[in-house]
Structure formats: structure tokens, C-alpha cells
Amino acid sequence: MSENLLEVRDLTITPAGAEAPVLHDVSLSLSPGERVGLIGESGSGKSLTAQAVMGLLPEELRSDGTVSLQGFAGNILEAKEKTLARMRSDLASMVFQEPMSALNPLMRIGDQIAEVLRIHGDVARRDIPGRVLDLLTSVHMPAPESARYAYPHQMSGGQRQRVMLAIALANSPRLLICDEPTTALDVTVQKHMLELITERVSAVQAGLLFITHDLAVVAEVCERVIVMYAGRIVETGSVKQIFTDPQHEYTRGLLASSDLEATDAHRKLFSLKTARSYAGPIDEAEPAAATGPVVADEPGDVRVPTDVREPVPTSAGEAHEAVHSPPLIDVSGVSKHFRSGGLLLRRRSPVRALDDISFSVASGQRLGIVGESGSGKSTILNILSGLDRPTSGHVRVGDIRVESASSSALRTLREDLQIVFQDPFASLDPRMRVEDIVSEPLIARGMARDERLSRVQEMLLAVDLDTKAMRRYPHQFSGGQRQRISIARALVTRPQILVADEPVSALDVSVRAQVLNLLTDLVDDYALTLLFVSHDLGVVKHLCSDVIVMKDGHIVESGSTEDIYAHPREDYTRSLIAATPSLAGALASAP
Amino acid sequence: SAGASDSGEEAKKDSMTIAFTAEPVNLDFTSTSGVAIPEALMENVYESLVRVDGEGEIQPGLAQDWDVSKDRKTYTFHLQKGVKFSNGADLTSEDVKFSYERVQDEWKNALKSKMDIVDSIETPDDLTVEIALKKPSNTWLFNMTSLVGAVFDTEGTDDLANEAIGTGPFAIEKFTRGQSIDFAARDDYWGEKPAVKNVQFKYFQDAVSASNALKSGEIDVVSNLQAPELAGEFQGKEYQIISGTTNGEVVLSMNNAQGIFKDKKAREAVMHAIDRKAVLDTAWAGYGELIGSMVPPTDPYYEDLTGVWDFDPQKAKDLIRDAGIEGETFAFTVPNLPYAKAISEIVSAQLEEVGLKADIETQEFPAVWLDKTFTEHKFDMSVINHAEPRDILTVFSNDYYIGYDDSKIKKIAEKADTGTEKEYVSGMKEIAKTITEDAASDFLFLFPNLVIAKSDVAGIPANRVSDAFRIADLSWN
Amino acid sequence: MSGNPSITSAGGTTTDQRRRTKLRLNASMVIGAVLILLIVALALVSFVWTPYDPSAVDPVARLQSSSTEHLLGTDKFGRDTLTWIMYGARITLMVGIVAVGIAVLIGTPIGIIAAVFAQYPWGVWLSAVIMRANDILLAFPALLLAIVFAAVFSPGTGPAMVAVGIAAIPGFARVARSGTMQVLGSEYVRAAKASNRSAPAIAIVHVLPNIASMVIVQASVAFAISVLAEAGLSFLGLGTQAPVPSWGRMLQESQQFLSTQPELALWPGLFIALAVLGFNLFGDGLRDRFDPKMEARGNV
Amino acid sequence: MITYVANRAIQFVLALIVASVVVFALMSLLPGNAAQVALGTNATPEAVAALEAQYGLDQPPLIRYFNWVVGMLTGNFGTSYVTGAAITPVIVGSVQVTGILVIAAIILAIIIAVPLGTFAALEQRNWIGVTISALSQIGIAVPNFLAAIILVIVFSLTLGWFPSQGWMAPVEGLGGFLSRLVLPVVSLALVQAAILTRYVRSAVLDVMREDYIRTARAKGLTRTKALFVHGLRNAAIPVITVAGVQLATLLVGAVIIEQIFVIPGIGSALVRAVANRDLVTVQGVVMVLVFLVLIINLIVDVLVPVVDPRIRNAS
Ligand SMILES: Nc1ncnc2c1ncn2[C@@H]1O[C@H](COP(=O)(O)OP(=O)(O)OP(=O)(O)O)[C@@H](O)[C@H]1O
Ligand SMILES: Nc1ncnc2c1ncn2[C@@H]1O[C@H](COP(=O)(O)OP(=O)(O)OP(=O)(O)O)[C@@H](O)[C@H]1O
Ligand SMILES: [Mg+2]
Numbered sequence A: 001m002s003e004n005l006l007e008v009r010d011l012t013i014t015p016a017g018a019e020a021p022v023l024h025d026v027s028l029s030l031s032p033g034e035r036v037g038l039i040g041e042s043g044s045g046k047s048l049t050a051q052a053v054m055g056l057l058p059e060e061l062r063s064d065g066t067v068s069l070q071g072f073a074g075n076i077l078e079a080k081e082k083t084l085a086r087m088r089s090d091l092a093s094m095v096f097q098e099p100m101s102a103l104n105p106l107m108r109i110g111d112q113i114a115e116v117l118r119i120h121g122d123v124a125r126r127d128i129p130g131r132v133l134d135l136l137t138s139v140h141m142p143a144p145e146s147a148r149y150a151y152p153h154q155m156s157g158g159q160r161q162r163v164m165l166a167i168a169l170a171n172s173p174r175l176l177i178c179d180e181p182t183t184a185l186d187v188t189v190q191k192h193m194l195e196l197i198t199e200r201v202s203a204v205q206a207g208l209l210f211i212t213h214d215l216a217v218v219a220e221v222c223e224r225v226i227v228m229y230a231g232r233i234v235e236t237g238s239v240k241q242i243f244t245d246p247q248h249e250y251t252r253g254l255l256a257s258s259d260l261e262a263t264d265a266h267r268k269l270f271s272l273k274t275a276r277s278y279a280g281p282i283d284e285a286e287p288a289a290a291t292g293p294v295v296a297d298e299p300g301d302v303r304v305p306t307d308v309r310e311p312v313p314t315s316a317g318e319a320h321e322a323v324h325s326p327p328l329i330d331v332s333g334v335s336k337h338f339r340s341g342g343l344l345l346r347r348r349s350p351v352r353a354l355d356d357i358s359f360s361v362a363s364g365q366r367l368g369i370v371g372e373s374g375s376g377k378s379t380i381l382n383i384l385s386g387l388d389r390p391t392s393g394h395v396r397v398g399d400i401r402v403e404s405a406s407s408s409a410l411r412t413l414r415e416d417l418q419i420v421f422q423d424p425f426a427s428l429d430p431r432m433r434v435e436d437i438v439s440e441p442l443i444a445r446g447m448a449r450d451e452r453l454s455r456v457q458e459m460l461l462a463v464d465l466d467t468k469a470m471r472r473y474p475h476q477f478s479g480g481q482r483q484r485i486s487i488a489r490a491l492v493t494r495p496q497i498l499v500a501d502e503p504v505s506a507l508d509v510s511v512r513a514q515v516l517n518l519l520t521d522l523v524d525d526y527a528l529t530l531l532f533v534s535h536d537l538g539v540v541k542h543l544c545s546d547v548i549v550m551k552d553g554h555i556v557e558s559g560s561t562e563d564i565y566a567h568p569r570e571d572y573t574r575s576l577i578a579a580t581p582s583l584a585g586a587l588a589s590a591p
Numbered sequence B: 001s002a003g004a005s006d007s008g009e010e011a012k013k014d015s016m017t018i019a020f021t022a023e024p025v026n027l028d029f030t031s032t033s034g035v036a037i038p039e040a041l042m043e044n045v046y047e048s049l050v051r052v053d054g055e056g057e058i059q060p061g062l063a064q065d066w067d068v069s070k071d072r073k074t075y076t077f078h079l080q081k082g083v084k085f086s087n088g089a090d091l092t093s094e095d096v097k098f099s100y101e102r103v104q105d106e107w108k109n110a111l112k113s114k115m116d117i118v119d120s121i122e123t124p125d126d127l128t129v130e131i132a133l134k135k136p137s138n139t140w141l142f143n144m145t146s147l148v149g150a151v152f153d154t155e156g157t158d159d160l161a162n163e164a165i166g167t168g169p170f171a172i173e174k175f176t177r178g179q180s181i182d183f184a185a186r187d188d189y190w191g192e193k194p195a196v197k198n199v200q201f202k203y204f205q206d207a208v209s210a211s212n213a214l215k216s217g218e219i220d221v222v223s224n225l226q227a228p229e230l231a232g233e234f235q236g237k238e239y240q241i242i243s244g245t246t247n248g249e250v251v252l253s254m255n256n257a258q259g260i261f262k263d264k265k266a267r268e269a270v271m272h273a274i275d276r277k278a279v280l281d282t283a284w285a286g287y288g289e290l291i292g293s294m295v296p297p298t299d300p301y302y303e304d305l306t307g308v309w310d311f312d313p314q315k316a317k318d319l320i321r322d323a324g325i326e327g328e329t330f331a332f333t334v335p336n337l338p339y340a341k342a343i344s345e346i347v348s349a350q351l352e353e354v355g356l357k358a359d360i361e362t363q364e365f366p367a368v369w370l371d372k373t374f375t376e377h378k379f380d381m382s383v384i385n386h387a388e389p390r391d392i393l394t395v396f397s398n399d400y401y402i403g404y405d406d407s408k409i410k411k412i413a414e415k416a417d418t419g420t421e422k423e424y425v426s427g428m429k430e431i432a433k434t435i436t437e438d439a440a441s442d443f444l445f446l447f448p449n450l451v452i453a454k455s456d457v458a459g460i461p462a463n464r465v466s467d468a469f470r471i472a473d474l475s476w477n
Numbered sequence C: 001m002s003g004n005p006s007i008t009s010a011g012g013t014t015t016d017q018r019r020r021t022k023l024r025l026n027a028s029m030v031i032g033a034v035l036i037l038l039i040v041a042l043a044l045v046s047f048v049w050t051p052y053d054p055s056a057v058d059p060v061a062r063l064q065s066s067s068t069e070h071l072l073g074t075d076k077f078g079r080d081t082l083t084w085i086m087y088g089a090r091i092t093l094m095v096g097i098v099a100v101g102i103a104v105l106i107g108t109p110i111g112i113i114a115a116v117f118a119q120y121p122w123g124v125w126l127s128a129v130i131m132r133a134n135d136i137l138l139a140f141p142a143l144l145l146a147i148v149f150a151a152v153f154s155p156g157t158g159p160a161m162v163a164v165g166i167a168a169i170p171g172f173a174r175v176a177r178s179g180t181m182q183v184l185g186s187e188y189v190r191a192a193k194a195s196n197r198s199a200p201a202i203a204i205v206h207v208l209p210n211i212a213s214m215v216i217v218q219a220s221v222a223f224a225i226s227v228l229a230e231a232g233l234s235f236l237g238l239g240t241q242a243p244v245p246s247w248g249r250m251l252q253e254s255q256q257f258l259s260t261q262p263e264l265a266l267w268p269g270l271f272i273a274l275a276v277l278g279f280n281l282f283g284d285g286l287r288d289r290f291d292p293k294m295e296a297r298g299n300v
Numbered sequence D: 001m002i003t004y005v006a007n008r009a010i011q012f013v014l015a016l017i018v019a020s021v022v023v024f025a026l027m028s029l030l031p032g033n034a035a036q037v038a039l040g041t042n043a044t045p046e047a048v049a050a051l052e053a054q055y056g057l058d059q060p061p062l063i064r065y066f067n068w069v070v071g072m073l074t075g076n077f078g079t080s081y082v083t084g085a086a087i088t089p090v091i092v093g094s095v096q097v098t099g100i101l102v103i104a105a106i107i108l109a110i111i112i113a114v115p116l117g118t119f120a121a122l123e124q125r126n127w128i129g130v131t132i133s134a135l136s137q138i139g140i141a142v143p144n145f146l147a148a149i150i151l152v153i154v155f156s157l158t159l160g161w162f163p164s165q166g167w168m169a170p171v172e173g174l175g176g177f178l179s180r181l182v183l184p185v186v187s188l189a190l191v192q193a194a195i196l197t198r199y200v201r202s203a204v205l206d207v208m209r210e211d212y213i214r215t216a217r218a219k220g221l222t223r224t225k226a227l228f229v230h231g232l233r234n235a236a237i238p239v240i241t242v243a244g245v246q247l248a249t250l251l252v253g254a255v256i257i258e259q260i261f262v263i264p265g266i267g268s269a270l271v272r273a274v275a276n277r278d279l280v281t282v283q284g285v286v287m288v289l290v291f292l293v294l295i296i297n298l299i300v301d302v303l304v305p306v307v308d309p310r311i312r313n314a315s
């Protein structure tokens, strides 16, 4: 066996019944203590590679090749479950992609951590409770003493992720695999997790295989990067080498489309197709803050070689004009409290999702709403669209009082206001054809079938979907395409107002660029008023003229995007901006 | 006890378990009709002054003997000496008077009408009872062998539904409703002591279960097997199959008063259309007897009338054509009893052959059948086993459900009952013949008394001529 | 990969594969369908041809074993068993279809309505009432219903299958309710509301199709149970009555001959088992096909 | 949790009241009456009327209903028309018998189904798993009366291991009680076990695909062990719900088995009472059944949150 910690040779994975493998001849290696990032398009096989290393591939997949691990005799792919079980958590541990479902819902957190200690028997029985507490403390779990008695559903996503990390690190494995451990988290929590992982890994001198689609995160955490595309490894090299001098076209595309500051000849973000004209992130040496609306302490910025315009689109100026006319949307003193339980049940202290919120939006304005997870962003949108009623306060959209609107008034409101829901997968009925999904708002208006179909067709073309797509079902589309379907549905009635809830958070960067480009187009073409919720500051900065920063149901700060990004007044905003990972920043601090 | 098979040979000698189908809902036949209660209680717990033997002859019961006055209106019964009720009380003539007057006053069971003819009851002394009838009657004494003749203690009628106090050889030890009755022989019985001391009647809704229980030795006798096809499995040394007669005539009754069978031709067609032998062979595995009239062979006025209507489908078709009812549909209400359902299948098939279509409606028995068919007369054809003894006049009277026009036979019947015994027999014969010739209904067959028992059980009467299932005569060989 | 990756089709392969898996018929569905078709064929053929007249009694040829004249033998009336099996298929199918039809058509809307009501503050109690009523129905013995119906309308296939159908309502109501709750909580129903669809339209357009697979599976199980229940009611004399041929009744009447003429129980028993098996397998297969989670799963 | 239970309890009482009305109304639909049945073919209209009056059948329905409900509230189900005896002890006795039968059957079914279903799921790709699945399919297809009769022929008539029928209370003799219990319980349990096996299998299959099983394996448990430690409890939730419904159907489905094995349970009590149009008894029996089924539902509804903390906290 080589001195490598992990050695994967010619790993090929084929699903049962399929002719083509989903993973082709993947070979990679990792030396002890090394931190390697695994990036690539969604569905390119990153998770499968990781699972293969753990010997945890789903049964219906056939695997060929060899996976060997220092300290483990033989090929992991061919080993028996019994021997593998002894290896797992001792030699290699993994933090899985979905923290929400990876914990047993019926078992207390403490017991789930204790179990991994018990299985491997290195810790004496009576010492286990103490060790559990240590582990919880070491992953910076708030109130670790009471956290052990909590059930998973009582914890937030970030906390669950920390539990997973505690389990993974419990037996000080030689290799830690993290599969997108931070997708669901907002930037402040994400930053914390990343620090934690780096800290723990270096503390036990373990190797790290880190999977993510966020290039800045990779640059921050890893030393070396492996790029996967369509089931193959297309490129590998040091962080610096890959991010400054990518060889493969896909890697270049990835880089280009991850850059929200750069646009192409048509003022669009770069996508995989247009990546060729992307000049790359600018040279480190060049001074920062040259182009303006960038966070001051950011060391690097983007050069926009083909376009002299401001990165923020033109309509920003229009928005400022519009402020003088009466606002289209007026929210004043809105609170929303959620009561838990049913009609006759004992009341517990209500969740204050929104607490005395006021803001207004002018016609044609593009307002971004940012803030931590659970701060009430989605709740605002739901109230605006009349899907939820506020506990107190007033909401006016046009001349409709939304909070007390009759159902016919709501119907009128919804003709003008459309919403793109947070979760593109869930908001499409899986058993409906795309044409029916998109034409739903039109049916409600009583439009004739022929006219409806032509409108749908037109709209699908506008979002760059083939008309052949009309007869297909949602599951037959990729995430980005689904997102576009739900945008098409929202726009098919030509609304004046579009309310979009994190429409890009789940997408990988190349798809994200496509969707953002589309939104920019549509805002221009239809003179939309846009409310855009995101926890990604970069995206908001790219798209919106104004921004509201939220925390715990309050508006912390609001103003024009440039202002706030350049001169955040509140600590929270500052920490949010500071926590936003930046590729350039990471590269700068890289060795 | 239920565990007869569990216990050894010795215990077996004085206990016996017998399977029955119809279970008594209570122990009070004075207010509840049906065969189940008298079957269990008559002659075992309750006794009458007289009883009927296997050949249909009247024998002494609680009355040692009796005299009949010249005008045949007064009967003087001399009671047995030393008879005690199971509650310890002595039997006196007062008890008899009490019991029979009670029939007239308090009984709910409609059979009480059999006592209507009694004019007065005198008790000259403790052991003599004089019963005066309003008019002479040949049937009255025979009726006394049935449950109306049961003698109760003057003190013993408080809770008849649950407690049976009688003079019979057995007392009820335990009554588990819906399941079983345990009889224990009485030490103080006045007559001959029964050979088997403990007898259990066990009730099986399902004939297969009963026959299985016999096969596995859990019971000793299956009385009146309701699934005759099963009898075949008991051929051999270990078991005995007894097939005797009963009082039950299985009648394919036709509504004489209204509907398609009001026309005598239509009824005649049915008589010719039905192959009674085939019916008996298929529906009841050949057990039973063809009788051709409403009279069982054990009755004194029995006559073989099977030849009156021959099986002749062609004649039936002609008659149907004459009556103008070709291809017509009639309402055939069938009680949900095993024999009735089986018969309905073959009868409807045979009638279809000659061009009559039966619209079969199965009715829950007794509740629905009694309501719809029996009381409201909503039927054209039905089939039922009329199981009561000597019931020809009841069944073929004007207001009974068959709706037979009894004007012709009423006079004869009256004369027969009041006349001499000879006149009685000949009169009744004439009546039976008239009814059969009128094609009032089709008398399919006599319901068999099909008993399967272990081969070493003795004393099982072949014929069931009364309500009672007499267990005092049973013994182990 | 060295050259230019074909970027546009990147996400395409998996969806294609999934579609291919979807179209692949699974074994349980095929076996189930074959069995069902067999029963349907028997029933259909019986309308045009049977070896004998079902009511043709032949006392001479009673209780025969299989022979060239009577392929499956004869019963105690000398009727041809094969003929009866063919006729009986009609009753079996009818019982299943009617009973399941009643249960689906009543139970499913009840469940949907209960779930829809539960969304509104004013409807919570109404929904509870509906579900408790459903519990009461569950508690009401199918047997009692059968008895009452038989007593009121005279026993027969009709009352029996109606009773069985009514007794099956609660199962459907429960399935429909929990399914509807899931669907109503989903984001796409919110989206439909935002698109101005009315509650009834949502129930029809979104809820129904999405709970259909669950209901279909439940229906296939209910079909099996109904067929057995009818046989059981026949056993108690509350099912199909003479002279209508039914497998349940044949089975019930064969009891006496179990030791002497076991074929009489064998044939109806076998066909009941085949029908039940057919519908169960078919239902399983349907579920697997409808449920994307199950796609990769083994069959049977 | 307490308010949840209280809430359910109120619903429970209301349901009982509704059920009593329904039962009563249903009974009045039945043609024929107790007086007529009691008097049989010899009845004269006068006699029937007299007996009806004695049974109280001539009273207006509302009064009869009211008397009946008031009686039940005091634990008195009334007096049978037919036997003249109090109904309560009859019901209590038959409920005990059926209760023993049904609970034994469901326990046996669970004992059979849980391991078989789990095994079938674990080995779903092997011939063992396929065989178990196939057997469970066939098991569902066998009517229970046929199973009962065949069991009697084999184990009672041929092998002579058990009595073919009958019932003995445990106090009368444990051996006799058990030996009589075996065949009816097995014939009841077989079909239920077959159905349950399928539910268990599918629940286990679902659970095995859950991410936390993968987590457990990543911790160092083998697949099988992970299933036992983490999976079965999760799989229990859907199975409990199904078992609750099954118990309810078993309770009323036992009647055929009771008939075949001559067991004095609630099913035969019901059939007998209906045949005699002993409607007070029928009403009493049905009310007890409704009561039990509602209780079972209540227990299941309370049990699921106990097993599942998510629901526990949500309510
Ligand atoms: N159990 C399975 N059966 C069949 N195909 C599978 C299975 N699991 C994954 N795949 C396919 O294998 C490919 C690689 O999946 P994988 O989960 O490794 O992607 P990934 O790179 O982790 O993507 P993401 O960034 O979205 O997590 C995908 O096309 C996926 O559809
Ligand atoms: N139906 C509900 N019942 C109870 N609490 C709720 C409900 N909906 C939202 N909440 C709570 O209200 C708060 C605000 O939720 P909201 O969905 O608006 O957050 P968000 O800012 O959109 O977060 P995210 O970025 O995670 O989407 C959260 O604490 C959430 O737990
Ligand atoms: Mg992945």
C-alpha cells in the first residue's frame, strides 16, 4: 500500500438496469492530513464518489474499481459489510449532504453521539456521557448540556449539522468526508461551520475530502481541488492553480459563472456557454475598490473587460426616480406571530416571525431582502401575496388592503402580483404537465384554451424552454429548468409585481447564472416591480437596487444596495458581509 | 362435562355429550316457541301425564293410568305415587290442575290453544285429576303428550326462562346460553334410573363442526345432522348411523289464496314437474322418506299417497300451457335453512324445465320469513319443514299462510275428532287424501331423524315422534 | 474527457434513465394483470358459452370427479363445476368492483373533505366529526351491516357487496385524508392558491391525482378483501344465494365434502385465491410504478 | 399532550352518543320482531301484540332509546327480550372471550409478521425474501373459514393434537383453555399475519432507504444492526396504525371463527341476538364493539406520539 491515505482507482459506477455508468473511471488520491475539495456540476458524481469511499453506495448501484484506505486491508468496494462496519468511523467518517434527514428522528441527540462511541468501544462505558458533552462542546453547540436531550426536530439545520460533525469526529478518524455540509445554512452559520471543520481536522491531523458547489468555500478550506463533470474527473490541481489558471473548459465556465461581478457583452452573467469570453478574476496585484460598489475591505475585484457599464443594471436609476411617486406596496407595522397547536390546545409562547415591520416599494423598484435563516423573509412574502394574514399591521398593494381583503379582492391582487416559491422542486405538482402548471393562473382567470396555450408557449420561450417541454412532467427537468418553469408560471399573467423567494439558493453556480440572467431580462422587458429574497448577498447585490437586512423578525437596516454594501451601519450587516466567502479573498490568503 | 374425551374409560360410562343444532334461547317454552326448548326439557326435566312412544302409541307418564268417561268427555288420571319435583316438592293433583289452567291463562306460546277444549279440572284427591272437555276429542290426549301437558310445581314457575323445575329423571345442572345444557340424573326420580348420569347437550350452528367434534371424540352423538352428506363419512364400525322418521313434513308450500298458484292447474303442474326422488337424493343425500301427504308413517292415519302425483314433465308442461302461465315468474321465498336452500336449488331447476321461473328470495328464518311469508303472505311458493306432530289441520286451515280453502275438510275434521277412534282414523285419512289431491302443496319428503353416534351408544330412539329427545333411555354398551 | 464537454445535455442522462425505468413493467404487475385478465375472460366467456347450463341439475351425475365430460367435476346436484366457476367469476368481479366502487367513491371524498376542512379554523371540528364518524363506521361490524341489509332487502349478492363496500369506506377515508393533508401542505398547493385557484379546483386538479396512487393500492387490497368478505358472508348465509353461482357459495357448500370430495372446495378456493392474488400483485405493481421512490426497488 | 388526550376524549364521548343513535335507528329497520320470533309459526296476532307489550316494544321509540341510554350509563344494558335475563353479564362474558381470542391472534400475527416482514425486506433480492413475499400474498388470499376447516382436519382430526371446537375459561383449566385456543387463534392470525407481513416489509423497506440508516452504518453498525437499532422503531409507526385498524376488523371478523369453533364470543352473541330479534342485546353488543374500536383508535392515536417525539411535540 502506498503512503497515500486514500487511493481510488478506476472507480466506475453503474445503476442497476442502466447501460451507461454514472461514474466513469474516477481515480484520485489523498495523502494523510491533506485537505482536498471536490467540486463539479450537480449530478456529476461527487456524492457517489464519497459514498463509495465509505462503502456506503446504494445497493442498486454496481461498482467496479478499487478503493483502498490506509489501515484497511483490501478493496473497500468488495469488502464485507462486517469488516466495513469496523472501518467506518474509525478510519473514515462522513458528514452527509442532507443534515435534515441524516439523524434518527426518534432518538435523542446525546444517545446518537454516544452510540458511535459505544460501537467502537474505545471509551469506557461510564466515561461516555462525559465524552458526549466534550464533543458537543467542541463543535460549539449552544447549551451542550441540554442539547443532548433534544430530538433532532428540535434543532435548527445548523445545529444538526454540528451534531453530524460531532458524530463524524467522535473516534478521531484518519479521513473526514464532508458532503456539502453548509448548503442549507446562512453565511454566518456557514462561516462558523467551516472554521470548525478546519479546526477539528487539523486538531486530529485527519485528511479531509470536502464536497461543495461553492468555489469560494473550497478556496477557503482546501489545499487541492478536484473538478468533476458528468461522472468524470476533468481536472485536478492546487487551489490556486485551478482557480487562477483553469485548463478544462468546464472549470473555466464554473469560474466564470460563479463570478457575480462580471458580465459579458450583453450585460449578462457568464454561463457555461459564454464562459469563453470570461477573462477570469482579476490579478491580485491590482488594487481593490476601483470599480465602486464593492465591500471596502475586499482585497480583490473583478475587471469587466467587455463592458463599461456599471455591474448593477440601469434600472437602478429609474428606481430612484420612482421613489417620488406614491409607493406601489406599503407595509406598515406588520407583525406575525405563529401560535403552535390546534384550537383547544394549551398555548405556548408564540413564535414572533415578524415584529413591527414597515417598508414601502415603489413601482419598478427592485428590492432585495437578506437576512439569516428564520428571520421572517418568507413570511413577509406570504403576507404580501395574501397567503398568510398578519397578526397586526397594514399591508397595501396598489389600492388593495391585503390584510383585510375579501377573497374577490385577493383574486384581483393575485392577478397583479405573482410569487416564485422558495423551493422550486416542491412548488410544482409532480403529476401535472408543464403546460398545465404554467397555465394554472390563466385558467383561474377563465381564459379560453387556445389563447392559454399560446400564452404558455410564448412564456416558455421567454424563459428559454423548448415548447417540447410543455408535455413533460416536472421530474423530467433539471433543477434550473424547474426554477424557470416556476418563474414562467409567475410571469404568465403579466403581473406588475414579482415576488421571488430564494429562487437560486439550491442551484449550482452555472445554473444560477442562467436564472439570474433571465430575471434581469424580464425585469427590463416587463417593467416589473421585484421583491427578491436571498441569503446570498452577492446575488442580491447583482440584482437589486435596494435592500432590506433582516434578523429575528426585525428590519435591521435598509437602503440602496450600494450604500449598505459599502457602508453597513449595523453590526449584523457587517458580520453578514464579512462572512460571505469570496473566492478572491480566499485565493489571496492561500499559500 | 365438555372434556369427555379427556377423561378415562371409567368416567365415560356415566356421561355423554350430544350435539344439537337449534339452541334454546331460554328454558321457557310457555312463552317461547320452537323445537329447541321442548327437545331439551320434555321427558327429561318436565313430564306430562302421558307420553308417546317410538311407534306413535300413547303410554303412561306421570299418570299411572286413566279412565275415559262414556261420553268421552271426561278423563280421570291416576297419578304415580312418590313423584317429587327437583325442588323437593311432591307431585299432587293440585300441580296438574295448576299447570293446565296456567296453560289457558298465562301461556304465551300459541300452542296453548290445544288446551282450549278443556272445560274444567277437578282434583278429588292428591293423586287423582279429572279433566272435563267441552266436547269429545281424539286429538286432545295425544296433544297432552306434547309440551302443553308438562306438569309444573305450583311453586316452580317464577323464573321459567332460567330455572326448570320438573319431575323428570334429570335436572339442569348448568345452562350456558348459546352453548350447552348440562343435565344431571336425579337420585330421587320416581321411575327407572337413567344409565348415563351426566348428559350434555352441546349446540353447534355448523354441522361440519359437529361432525368434526364427533370424529375427534369430543362428543358422542350428533342428533339430527343438518348436513346429511357428512353421514357418508361415518360408515364403518366405529359409528352408527340412525335414520328414522320425524313428524316433520317438508312442504313445498304454494299460495292457494292468491297469485299464480291460486289456479289448481298451476299447482298440479308443479306436482307433476317435481321429481321428489331426485329432490330427496340431491338436497338431502337420500335420507328421509317420500310420503306424498302431510302425514308421517307414525301417525295412526298414515296412508302412502306417493302415487297420487307422478313425475311427468310433459303433463306439467301441458297443464302450464292450459293455465296460460308459460314462462311466468313466481316469488319463491326460501328460509335460510340448509335443507330449504338446497331444495330451492333443485326445485327451481326442475320448474324451469317445464317453463316456470322461480324468483328466489332467501329470507332470514325465523324473523323475516315469519314476517313476510308467514304473516303477510307475500309469496307464491315457499318450502318449510312443518315439524309439529299431527299438524295437518293447522297447516291446511283457511287462515294459515298457505291459504288452503278448508271448507271441504272442516266438517270431516270435526266429525273425526269427536267421533270414535276408528272414525277418527278414517276421517283423517280422507282429509289427508283430499289435501293431496287438491295439490294444495307438494309434500316433498319426510324429514329424517338422522343421528350419528359412536357405535357403543345404545338407546337412541330411531324415530322422533314427539317434541322430546329422551335421554333417560341412553346408555353405553 | 478531453475535448469540449457537451454542456447542454449534462442533466439529461438521468432523467432519460428514470423514464426508462418507469416504462419497464414490473413482474408483479404483469403476473397480476394476467391473473385478472384470466378471471375477466372467464366471466366474459360465460356470457356466450359455458360447457353446461348452470342450473342444469343431473341427479345421476352428482359428485363426480374431473372427467372429460366435466373437466372440474360436478357438485351435489350434478351441476358442472367448470360452468359454475365461469359464472362465479362474474359475481366475484361484480362484488369486487361494486364494493370497491362504493368505498372509493364515498370514502375518498370524505377523506379529502375532512382534510380540507381541517385547514380552516371553523372546519377543525367539522373535520374531527367526520373522522370520528368514520371511526364509528370502522367500529360497525361489516357483519352487522350485512345482517341488517340482508334482513331488510333479503340476503343476496347485492346487500352483501353493499355492506362490504360500506365497511371499506373508513379505510379509504383514512388514506385519502392523510394523503390530502400531505398534498395540501405542499408548496405546489400554495402556488395554486397564489394562482387564484379555488378550493374545489385544487382538490380536483392537485389533490386527486396526487393521492391516486395511494387510493389505487388501497383499492387493490380492498378488492381482495371484498372478494373474501363475500365468501365469508356466504359462509354465514348472508352472501350470494341460490341459485346464483358464486365462488364463495360454492366454497361454503363444499365444506361438507371436504373429506369425501375435496375438489369441490379446491376449485372455488383456488380461483378466489387467484383473483385475490391477481389484484394484490397488480396493486403492488401499480404502487411501485406510481412511486418514484420504489422505482429501483425489487419486485414481488 | 394532556389537552390532546382530553380533546380526543371529548370526541370519543360524542362519537359514542352518535353511535348509539345510529345503532338504535339501524335496529328499527330490521323486519320482524322479538315477539313474533318468540311465538313462531303458531302465533296469533293477539298473542304477538300481548308479548310486544310485555317486551315494551309498544312504547314510542324515543322513550325506548332514552331508557336504553340511561341504563347503559349506569352500566346496565337492559334486560333481554328473549331470555329475560340481564344483558350486561352476557356481554361482559362474550367480550372477554372474543377479547382473548383477538388479542392472542393479533399478538401471534405480530410475532409472525414482524420477523418475516423484516427478513423479507432485508433479503428482498434473495429467493428467501421473494418466497416470504409470495407466501404472504397467498396467505392473504385464503379465506379464514377455509383455513380453519383445514386446520381442524389436519391438527384435530388427523393428528389429534388439539380439540376441534369448544371453549374453556382459563380459570377452569389452563391446559384445556390453551389447547382450545390454538386452532381458532391460528386461523384468525394467519390472514392477519400475511397482511401485516406486507405492511412490515414495506415499512422496513421505506425505513432502510432513510438517511439515518446510512448515518448509523457510517457510525460502524452493519446494515442489519442499524436496522434493528434505528429502523424498527421508525417502522413501527406505520405498522402500529395498521395493526390498530386490523385489531378493529379482527374484533368483528371473529364471528366466523367463533361459529366454526363453537366459541361463545361476541360474534356469536351478535348473530344469535339478531336472529331472535333480541334488539336490546344487539344494541348492547354493538355499542360495546363501537366502544372498543374507538378505544383502540384512541390508544393508537395516543401511542403514535409516544413513539414519535416529532408528533408529541407538535401536539
Ligand atoms: N441510487 C441511485 N440510482 C441511480 N442513479 C443514481 C443513484 N444515486 C445517484 N444517481 C445518479 O448518479 C449521478 C451522480 O450522483 P451524485 O449524488 O454523486 O451527484 P453529486 O455530484 O453529489 O450532485 P449534487 O451536487 O447535486 O449533490 C447523478 O446523475 C444521479 O442521478
Ligand atoms: N407555520 C408556521 N408555524 C410556526 N412557526 C413558523 C411557521 N412558519 C414560519 N415559522 C417561523 O417563523 C420564523 C420566520 O420564518 P420564515 O420562513 O419567514 O423565515 P425565512 O427568513 O424565510 O428563513 P429561511 O431563510 O430559512 O427561508 C421562523 O422562526 C419559523 O420557524
Ligand atoms: Mg451530492
Ligand SMILES: [Mg+2]
Pocket (backbone or CB within 6 Å): A377, A378, A379, A422, A501
Ligand atoms: Mg424562507
